[in-house]
Amino acid sequence: xxxxxxxxxxxxxxxxxxxxxxxxxxxxxxxxxxxxxxxxxxxxxxxxxxxxxxxxxxxxxxxxxxxxxxxxxxxxxxxxxxxxxxxxxxxxxxxxxxxxxxxxxxxxxxxxxxxxxxxxxxxxxxxxxxxxxxxxxxxxxxxxxxxxxxxxxxxxxxxxxxxxxxxxxxxxxxxxxxxxxxxxxxxxxxxxxxxxxxxxxxxxxxxxxxxxxxxxxxxxxxxxxxxxxxxxxxxxxxxxxxxx
Amino acid sequence: xxxxxxxxxxxxxxxxxxxxxxxxxxxxxxxxxxxxxxxxxxxxxxxxxxxxxxxxxxxxxxxxxxxxxxxxxxx
Numbered sequence: 388x389x390x391x392x393x394x395x396x397x398x399x400x401x402x403x404x405x406x407x408x409x410x411x412x413x414x415x416x417x418x419x420x421x422x423x424x425x426x427x428x429x430x431x432x433x434x435x436x437x438x439x440x441x442x443x444x445x446x447x448x449x450x451x452x453x454x455x456x457x458x459x460x461x462x463x464x465x466x467x468x469x470x471x472x473x474x475x476x477x478x479x480x481x482x483x484x485x486x487x488x489x490x491x492x493x494x495x496x497x498x499x500x501x502x503x504x505x506x507x508x509x510x511x512x513x514x515x516x517x518x519x520x521x522x523x524x525x526x527x528x529x530x531x532x533x534x535x536x537x538x539x540x541x542x543x544x545x546x547x548x549x550x551x552x553x554x555x556x557x558x559x560x561x562x563x564x565x566x567x568x569x570x571x572x573x574x575x576x577x578x579x580x581x582x583x584x585x586x587x588x589x590x591x592x593x594x595x596x597x598x599x600x601x602x603x604x605x606x607x608x609x610x611x612x613x614x615x616x617x618x619x620x621x622x623x624x625x626x627x628x629x630x631x
Numbered sequence: 632x633x634x635x636x637x638x639x640x641x642x643x644x645x646x647x648x649x650x651x652x653x654x655x656x657x658x659x660x661x662x663x664x665x666x667x668x669x670x671x672x673x674x675x676x677x678x679x680x681x682x683x684x685x686x687x688x689x690x691x692x693x694x695x696x697x698x699x700x701x702x703x704x705x706x
Contacts (some may be wrong), residue, residue, distance in 0.1 A: 410706065411642040435649035457645055459652030459697070470662050478666030483657050485689050488652070492696070524689065531685050532672045 416589055417456055421464055424448030428468035428487075429475065436476070441540040442482070442614075445472075446521075449491045450578030455590055458495020462488040482532050486525035490571065493520045494578075504595040507606060514575035516608070518567040523568040526556075526563045535559050541566040569617035576610025644706035653697050660690060 431609055432445035445468060453461025465487025469480045494517055498504040503513040512583055535555050536542045541562050548558035582590060596606065663686055664679075673679035 413642045414641040414643050417643055457648040459645075459648040459650075459700075462652035463655040466659050473662075473666065478669045481659070481662055481666050482670070482686055485686075485693065486694055488655070527685070527689065530672055532682050534671055558705060612693075 412456060414590075417460060420452055421460060421467070423466045424452040424461075425432060425467040425471060427451070428464070429472045429563045432468075432472060432480075433475065439540055441544070442565070442573065443539075443549055444570065444574065446487060446490050446571065447574045447577050447581070449487055449597065450494050450517075450574050451581050453491040453495035454498045454578065454593060454595070455582060455585065457499065458492045461491030461495050465491050479533075479537065482528045483525055485528070486521045489520045489524040490517050493517045494575070498593060498595065502592070502594060510575070510579070510596050511572070511610070514572045515568065517575065518571035521571060522560065522563045522567045524543045525567070529559050530556060530565065565617065569614040571614075572615035572617070573611050576607040576614075579610070580607035637685070646701075646706050649697060649704050656690060656693055656697065662689075663690075665680055677681045 427448035428445045431447050432443060435442060435444040439615065445466070449461050449465050449468065451533075452464040455628075466484045467485035468487055473481050487519075493579040494513070497516065503509040503516075530534060535545060535549075535558070544562035544565060545558045548561050549555065579595065582595065664683060667673050667682055667686075669678040670679075670682055672682040
């Protein structure tokens with residue numbers, strides 16, 4: 388019986404015929420993937436900070452864990468990411484673990500329960516949903532815990548909205564949604580590419596957009612390009628011009 | 632020579648995942664008071680109490696979601 392998800396001869400979505408998303412997963416997979424996913428998040432966030440990118444790149448591992456293992460394992464990865472990452476970046480990231488948890492739940496339930504991985508369009512919409520959920524969790528934290536600015540590159544976008552006459556709450560929500568959209572689309576498609584590289588038996592029964600390996604790479608690239616495009620829109624059009 | 636073919640791979644189900652997520656929320660609940668004094672909002676004259684209160688509300692939402700899912704999730 389074939390458990391492959393990325394069979395080029397199958398149409399639309401490929402699933403195991405007789406099972407839903409696998410209800411039991413090997414313990415060894417959990418023990419291996421959870422810390423690896425958390426490490427991927429921490430490394431991604433570190434690279435993002437080092438390059439001063441206006442995104443986050445700290446939820447790629449969460450995406451992979453939530454889809455492959457389940458939403459609540461992804462939530463655990465999110466907590467480990469932010470609590471463990473605080474040893475490197477300080478405690479500023481700990482409150483945002485809730486945003487990571489929100490993203491894990493939407494990614495995990497979206498693919499494994501709501502069937503939003505059945506084709507490219509629904510998977511793209513799922514990433515947008517994740518971005519909105521993460522923003523809904525993160526924006527109140529930015530406003531009430533950090534006073535509207537966390538020192539992240541996206542603060543410039545918040546300032547631009549505030550200068551345009553928006554109140555603090557609207558400015559933070561708007562900037563957070565824009566940045567989160569780009570970040571979660573990129574993370575979603577990088578995660579999809581990583582999942583495609585996993586052995587097929589480990590991802591049995593999970594419905595993801597079916598495609599050949601080349602198409603998997605292509606869809607990941609397209610998703611990343613869209614996310615980068617949103618970032619460029621922000622940098623070139625929306626970000627305030629540097630003052631003399 | 633006889634061999635024991637019983638080498639079942641240990642597996643975990645959705646309830647274990649839910650439990651792991653709840654444990655993660657518990658770790659967060661324990662970690663937050665330890666670091667709240669380092670957060671900007673805690674430097675105000677009101678101190679750390681409003682920050683902690685707000686974070687408790689947010690985390691309570693997720694705990695409620697986890698509790699609801701405990702009725703839904705089946706192994």
